[in-house]
Amino acid sequence: MAKTENGVRIFQGLLILGNVVIGMCGIALTAECIYFVSDPHGLYPLLEATENDDIYAAAWIGIFVGFALLALSILGIVGVIKSNRTLLLVYIILMLITFAFEMASCITAATHRDFLTPNLFLKQMLEKYQKPEAGNNNDKWMSEGVTKTWDKLMLQNQCCGVNGPSDWQEYTSAFRTTYSDADFPWPHNCCVLDSQGHPINLDGCKLGVHGFFKSNGCYAAISGPMNRQAWGVAWFGFAILCWTVSSSSCSPAS
Amino acid sequence: MCGCCVVLVLFCLGLLSAVFLPDQSQKPQLGDAQLATNNPTLTTVSLEKPFCMFDSSLYPNRSYTIYLYVMKESASAMSSLVTDDSNKPLGSTFQQTSRGQLRPYNAAFFDVPDCAVPPRLADVRSFVHASYVLKQYLFRVGDDGTCLYDPNFLGVCNPPLAPDTTYRFKYVLVDNSEGMVKDQTLWSDPIKTRRAKLPMKIDTWPG
Numbered sequence: 189m190a191k192t193e194n195g196v197r198i199f200q201g202l203l204i205l206g207n208v209v210i211g212m213c214g215i216a217l218t219a220e221c222i223y224f225v226s227d228p229h230g231l232y233p234l235l236e237a238t239e240n241d242d243i244y245a246a247a248w249i250g251i252f253v254g255f256a257l258l259a260l261s262i263l264g265i266v267g268v269i270k271s272n273r274t275l276l277l278v279y280i281i282l283m284l285i286t287f288a289f290e291m292a293s294c295i296t297a298a299t300h301r302d303f304l305t306p307n308l309f310l311k312q313m314l315e316k317y318q319k320p321e322a323g324n325n326n327d328k329w330m331s332e333g334v335t336k337t338w339d340k341l342m343l344q345n346q347c348c349g350v351n352g353p354s355d356w357q358e359y360t361s362a363f364r365t366t367y368s369d370a371d372f373p374w375p376h377n378c379c380v381l382d383s384q385g386h387p388i389n390l391d392g393c394k395l396g397v398h399g400f401f402k403s404n405g406c407y408a409a410i411s412g413p414m415n416r417q418a419w420g421v422a423w424f425g426f427a428i429l430c431w432t433v434s435s436s437s438c439s440p441a442s
Numbered sequence: 443m444c445g446c447c448v449v450l451v452l453f454c455l456g457l458l459s460a461v462f463l464p465d466q467s468q469k470p471q472l473g474d475a476q477l478a479t480n481n482p483t484l485t486t487v488s489l490e491k492p493f494c495m496f497d498s499s500l501y502p503n504r505s506y507t508i509y510l511y512v513m514k515e516s517a518s519a520m521s522s523l524v525t526d527d528s529n530k531p532l533g534s535t536f537q538q539t540s541r542g543q544l545r546p547y548n549a550a551f552f553d554v555p556d557c558a559v560p561p562r563l564a565d566v567r568s569f570v571h572a573s574y575v576l577k578q579y580l581f582r583v584g585d586d587g588t589c590l591y592d593p594n595f596l597g598v599c600n601p602p603l604a605p606d607t608t609y610r611f612k613y614v615l616v617d618n619s620e621g622m623v624k625d626q627t628l629w630s631d632p633i634k635t636r637r638a639k640l641p642m643k644i645d646t647w648p649g
Contacts, residue, residue, distance in 0.1 A: 357638070358636075368485070368587055373484075392573075392576060395477075395478040395582075396480025
């Protein structure tokens with residue numbers, strides 16, 4: 189008899205431990221998703237303009253799922269200590285709902301990451317960067333967002349275009365309608381700038397002389413943070429789900 | 443005996459032609475691709491200035507000017523003359539020749555580059571000297587669009603070229619005092635400006 193009681197105690201201890209881990213994971217998930225939603229790299233306007241910002245939606249769901257996991261883990265611990273059947277039933281049902289939301293968030297993040305190809309950002313940059321007065325307010329808002337983001341990207345990451353400055357020569361663009369090719373084969377932010385923000389040698393930049401223009405593409409600077417966000421939300425979420433499944437499936441047994 | 447005579451005559455002719463006929467084997471070249479990587483662009487072409495191309499025709503104590511002529515390759519069938527009957531350079535402008543479609547137009551004139559002191563291309567790395575070196579070494583056809591906006595402008599114009607079009611270029615050496623053409627290069631190889639694709643044709647499907 190004592191042995192079974194000991195066994196039950198150990199089992200309950202394990203369940204409480206499992207719930208503590210779920211609670212901490214919940215906090216970690218919330219923190220991670222708040223970090224992504226705060227957009228430290230300032231890339232959200234690019235996604236907003238593609239009308240495909242689902243990796244941000246996945247992060248938002250992650251924040252609320254994290255809080256829910258924290259609350260549920262406390263409920264689970266109370267239920268295990270009190271060995272209350274009702275409490276544990278409520279725990280299981282709510283955990284299933286949270287599980288479903290987190291599953292949706294992970295799958296969304298993982299699949300929508302695949303849409304973020306270089307061509308997507310190339311097309312958007314050519315159509316929206318420095319677009320003159322657009323039609324409606326929404327269009328104008330997106331063009332301004334894209335322009336500001338690209339200007340910041342080119343300045344901070346010393347890069348030009350998606351694949352390189354040749355993007356501006358290979359395709360026509362909204363930029364080309366306002367700025368002539370003779371004066372601006374590419375935007376002046378693609379030139380190496382001095383401390384005042386002027387090109388150090390405009391002729392050298394226009395001719396493509398090495399050292400006076402930025403020859404790298406910005407795709408790495410865009411896709412790096414976005415991939416980290418998508419994979420971070422997706423895989424951490426999946427890991428939590430696996431742990432949740434294994435520990436929740438044991439709790440009815442107690 | 444007869445064979446010897448023929449050889450001697452041919453040799454003499456060759457020698458005479460080398461001495462008296464101007465060297466016409468040179469033609470305008472595109473700027474060094476390692477230096478100017480963005481060349482040609484949609485509407486501009488950067489050519490090397492004619493260093494040491496006309497040296498055999500230059501006399502000391504006389505001043506000369508180099509004229510640059512531009513024409514579309516389609517015009518070469520119709521007329522590729524750059525001088526009139528009295529060997530004076532044609533003053534046809536961009537507007538008169540229908541953007542180089544009918545016959546060559548005079549895009550620019552500049553001083554003869556100094557053959558003795560060619561620009562040191564390695565100096566282009568220095569921020570201080572880069573502009574000077576580039577100006578000495580290259581001439582950019584299509585650089586100046588401002589003359590297009592003035593309807594009364596009748597002078598020499600170097601406006602942007604047309605995209606996806608083949609052009610040919612020629613340098614002509616003109617004596618300033620006589621106003622006569624002393625020498626000219628051959629027409630350059632056909633040089634085509636870039637073609638721009640439409641962004642709406644970009645396929646964004648990740649599959």
